[in-house]
Amino acid sequence: MDHEGLRHWSKRAADWAADYHAGLRDRPVRAPLVPGAIARQLPGVPPDAPEPMEAIWSDFETIIPGGMTHWQHPRFFAYFPANAAPASMLAEQLVNAMACNALIWQTSPAATEVEQVMVDWLRQAVGLPEEFVGTIHDSATNATLSAVLTMREKALGYRGLEEGLSGAPTLRFYASAETHTSVDKAIRVAGIGQRNLVKVATDKARAMTGAALAAAIAADRAAGLQPAGVILCAGGTSVGAFDRIGECIAVARSEGLPTHVDAAWAGSAMICPEFRALWAGIEGADSVVFNPHKWLGAQFDCSVQLLRDPGAQVRTLGLRPTYLETAGREEIVNFNEWTVPLGRRFRALKLWFVLRAYGLDGLRERIRNHVAWAQLARHALAALPGVEIVTEPRLSLFSFALASDAATEALLQRINDDGRIYLTQTRVDGRFAIRVQVGSFDCSKEDVMLIASTVQEMLASCSSESLSSR
Numbered sequence: 001m002d003h004e005g006l007r008h009w010s011k012r013a014a015d016w017a018a019d020y021h022a023g024l025r026d027r028p029v030r031a032p033l034v035p036g037a038i039a040r041q042l043p044g045v046p047p048d049a050p051e052p053m054e055a056i057w058s059d060f061e062t063i064i065p066g067g068m069t070h071w072q073h074p075r076f077f078a079y080f081p082a083n084a085a086p087a088s089m090l091a092e093q094l095v096n097a098m099a100c101n102a103l104i105w106q107t108s109p110a111a112t113e114v115e116q117v118m119v120d121w122l123r124q125a126v127g128l129p130e131e132f133v134g135t136i137h138d139s140a141t142n143a144t145l146s147a148v149l150t151m152r153e154k155a156l157g158y159r160g161l162e163e164g165l166s167g168a169p170t171l172r173f174y175a176s177a178e179t180h181t182s183v184d185k186a187i188r189v190a191g192i193g194q195r196n197l198v199k200v201a202t203d204k205a206r207a208m209t210g211a212a213l214a215a216a217i218a219a220d221r222a223a224g225l226q227p228a229g230v231i232l233c234a235g236g237t238s239v240g241a242f243d244r245i246g247e248c249i250a251v252a253r254s255e256g257l258p259t260h261v262d263a264a265w266a267g268s269a270m271i272c273p274e275f276r277a278l279w280a281g282i283e284g285a286d287s288v289v290f291n292p293h294k295w296l297g298a299q300f301d302c303s304v305q306l307l308r309d310p311g312a313q314v315r316t317l318g319l320r321p322t323y324l325e326t327a328g329r330e331e332i333v334n335f336n337e338w339t340v341p342l343g344r345r346f347r348a349l350k351l352w353f354v355l356r357a358y359g360l361d362g363l364r365e366r367i368r369n370h371v372a373w374a375q376l377a378r379h380a381l382a383a384l385p386g387v388e389i390v391t392e393p394r395l396s397l398f399s400f401a402l403a404s405d406a407a408t409e410a411l412l413q414r415i416n417d418d419g420r421i422y423l424t425q426t427r428v429d430g431r432f433a434i435r436v437q438v439g440s441f442d443c444s445k446e447d448v449m450l451i452a453s454t455v456q457e458m459l460a461s462c463s464s465e466s467l468s469s470r
Contacts, residue, residue, distance in 0.1 A: 028419025235266025240394025246281020
């Protein structure tokens with residue numbers, strides 16, 4: 001294909017995309033397939049000769065859409081959304097066309113400077129103080145890894161970068177059991193070791209408290225171990241738990257420990273001032289991560305890390321060999337020095353398009369609707385015989401269950417096989433529960449209320465089958 005061919009096929013792709021989104025409600029949310037079904041439709045060897053685009057396009061239409069779980073489906077209530085607003089998709093087309101690598105300022109000045117401004121727009125939007133600056137990562141996993149590596153080096157006086165960890169003191173990090181497993185992964189990858197991630201006990205609200213954190217740190221100091229950092233949860237993946245952010249930051253500061261707050265999903269909701277009480281005290285954090293690709297319509301991948309002072313992270317992750325210098329620009333910002341990867345996509349462009357195309361007011365309206373509709377769905381489910389609300393809504397996330405784990409698991413399987421909605425599971429105090437998370441960019445109140453009616457229908461179907469089998 002040449003660029004004239006690209007012109008033709010890009011237009012066709014745009015038409016296909018519009019039709020795809022218009023028809024999503026007519027598709028099952030999750031592909032009704034078994035492992036290997038797609039691979040068996042592909043040749044086992046690569047082609048030697050070029051193939052016509054018509055054939056490639058035909059195979060795409062035949063094989064791919066029917067084998068997808070449709071993340072942009074308005075009835076995708078599983079995990080957290082990975083939203084792609086139309087304005088974001090348009091921006092990504094332009095980024096793909098320019099195909100830049102924004103590894104340093106001079107390789108893509110606009111990419112670097114738009115990123116600086118967009119991160120500051122988001123800082124203002126979520127209400128953080130002016131001293132916070134930041135960068136865009138691919139995901140919260142890498143943002144948290146960057147924060148953990150930085151906390152490790154601060155604790156070691158930056159000796160680990162040169163000397164390695166052999167012979168270094170045992171470092172201890174603190175988080176609650178409600179934190180995402182990306183925290184565990186960061187601890188492992190950073191060489192800290194899983195056993196040195198202390199999972200601090202939580203209260204009845206599933207929150208780590210300042211008192212519990214202080215006790216864990218004191219116990220480690222008494223045992224001759226070296227506390228190195230605290231990772232706080234603001235909207236846990238399982239059921240939306242929030243640690244006592246202000247309390248825990250105060251304890252960490254009194255102990256001389258840096259803090260990183262994982263707000264990957266819930267942080268976007270803080271563009272609505274009425275929700276900020278959930279992370280009260282956040283202004284005292286050293287690092288905060290949240291994902292605009294989860295609830296603000298910016299296409300995956302787009303994870304923003306805000307830092308009170310980036311100096312320690314740049315010292316930890318930054319390398320500037322001669323070939324990455326910009327002549328005459330010693331103090332220029334090179335965002336690769338803030339992150340693990342050297343190569344960087346122009347992720348900020350989609351933020352620029354989305355924030356302008358919908359405005360903060362438009363995005364706030366969507367989030368407020370999702371939170372309100374989740375409450376309605378919770379009440380509708382609670383009214384169904386045999387359904388118990390296990391955890392109450394935190395923003396737009398809650399969970400429910402039937403009397404037994406086996407019945408709950410069977411219900412979830414039936415719901416997802418049916419295909420009209422898509423839900424996922426968790427365990428709450430050992431109990432199998434079904435998660436409901438409302439956040440799809442284009443979902444409606446009617447889509448959300450379909451959750452309860454589908455559950456009711458599945459339960460009635462189960463009862464009928466049970467009676468007929470007697």
